[in-house]
Each structure stands twice: as structure tokens, then as C-alpha cells.
Amino acid sequence: AQKITQTQPGMFVQEKEAVTLDCTYDTSDQSYGLFWYKQPSSGEMIFLIYQGSYDEQNATEGRYSLNFQKARKSANLVISASQLGDSAMYFCAIPRLGNEKLTFGTGTRLTIIP
Amino acid sequence: EAQVTQNPRYLITVTGKKLTVTCSQNMNHEYMSWYRQDPGLGLRQIYYSMNVEVTDKGDVPEGYKVSRKEKRNFPLILESPSPNQTSLYFCASSPGDYSPLHFGNGTRLTVT
Numbered sequence: 623a624q625k626i627t628q629t630q631p632g633m634f635v636q637e638k639e640a641v642t643l644d645c646t647y648d649t650s651d652q653s654y655g656l657f658w659y660k661q662p663s664s665g666e667m668i669f670l671i672y673q674g675s676y677d678e679q680n681a682t683e684g685r686y687s688l689n690f691q692k693a694r695k696s697a698n699l700v701i702s703a704s705q706l707g708d709s710a711m712y713f714c715a716i717p718r719l720g721n722e723k724l725t726f727g728t729g730t731r732l733t734i735i736p
Numbered sequence: 737e738a739q740v741t742q743n744p745r746y747l748i749t750v751t752g753k754k755l756t757v758t759c760s761q762n763m764n765h766e767y768m769s770w771y772r773q774d775p776g777l778g779l780r781q782i783y784y785s786m787n788v789e790v791t792d793k794g795d796v797p798e799g800y801k802v803s804r805k806e807k808r809n810f811p812l813i814l815e816s817p818s819p820n821q822t823s824l825y826f827c828a829s830s831p832g833d834y835s836p837l838h839f840g841n842g843t844r845l846t847v848t
Contacts, residue, residue, distance in 0.1 A: 626778075655834050657836060657837075665824070665841065665842050665844075666839065666841050666842065667779075667826060667828075667837075667839035667842075669836040669837070669838075672834070672836060674834065713778060713779065715779075717834060723781055723784065723794060723795075724769075724779075724781065724837065725781075726771075726778040726779040726780070727778055728776060728777060728778040729778055
């Protein structure tokens, strides 16, 4: 069974600083991936970034990058040069059985301070 | 515009009164699913569907029903809602394996 752990319930970060949001996982699958989603206060779920376990290089999407360390079973999200609009809940998630079942972590609430 | 549409956005009801939350996607996605979000618990999957007439239970299916008669629609049915089903519900779809889920805007349900 898959398990996702996000150990930071909340974080406060100064604007323009880099942010690392932690995510550790446990899976018995040989091939898997990790998603990160953002949920602003308006409530919608926004896909940020994905990386498969066999991808050679860490994924990057604009200011978002995934620091994937398979040996440590961690897939941390790094946000460079944080902005006020980055204030939101962030969830990591791991798929099971392809994409049929997605297990989410409990989330990290990020607050960017001006 | 490609989207997943849920209705209603907000719903207040009483215990035992049957309700349906609709979900429709216009992207011709095979896969659809329902999640509920509760504080401190993240999102938990209720039901999912891999294709028309194919549905399966997620992690918290008790008290819910779904149907997939058409590819675009995946309604969530609460036959006899109870207060512990008060939650934020999301419908999602995707084209398949390891593709990102496209989420609807959510339905906030309160059962008194």
C-alpha cells in the first residue's frame, strides 16, 4: 500500500526566498510517480509538477522543481523566489495502479510574508 | 475551454434527504473519480471509474454511490446523507496512466 507523509503542517516564508516543502513516501511499486498540487484559498486544485521514478533528471516547471531522492523516498517541492500568490495549501500525491487511485498527503499550508 | 464542471458549488441539506452532486468533463477522458477533503486528512478517494459502466471503490466509499452511464458524466449520489458526510467534494478526470488529474471547483456540502 502507498503512504504519503507531509511533516510540515504550516510554514511561513519571507517573500522572494526559496521554499522547500517536504514529502516522503512509501510504496511497493517498482515504477511510480509523484504529483504536487496547489490549493489556494479559493479552493480549486491546481496541478504543479510531476516526476516519474525512472526519470533521470529532476522535473522543473517554471519556479517549481522536484527534488526527487529515491534512496531516501522523498520528493520535495522547491519553489524559487517565492511570491505572495504562492500562499496556499500544497499536497503531494502518489498514484497506485497507474492513475486509478491517488493517495494524497495531508498537506502543508504555506504563507508568504511580505 | 477544457474543464470539469461540478454542481452545485454549495449545498446545505438535512440528514436522510437524498442528494446528487453532478460532474461533467468535456475532455473525453476515460478516467474519472471523486474525492472528499477534510481538515487534517488531505483528499481521500471515494469512487473511481476507468470507463463507461466501470466503477470501483476508493478508500472511503461507504454512504456513497456513483454511476457512469456516459463517458462525460460521473454523478455522486448520497442516498441518505449523514452529518459525517459534511465535507468538500472534488470530481476529477484524466486521460490515463500517470497523467495529472483535472479537478472540478469543488462542492461544499453541509449535512445538518
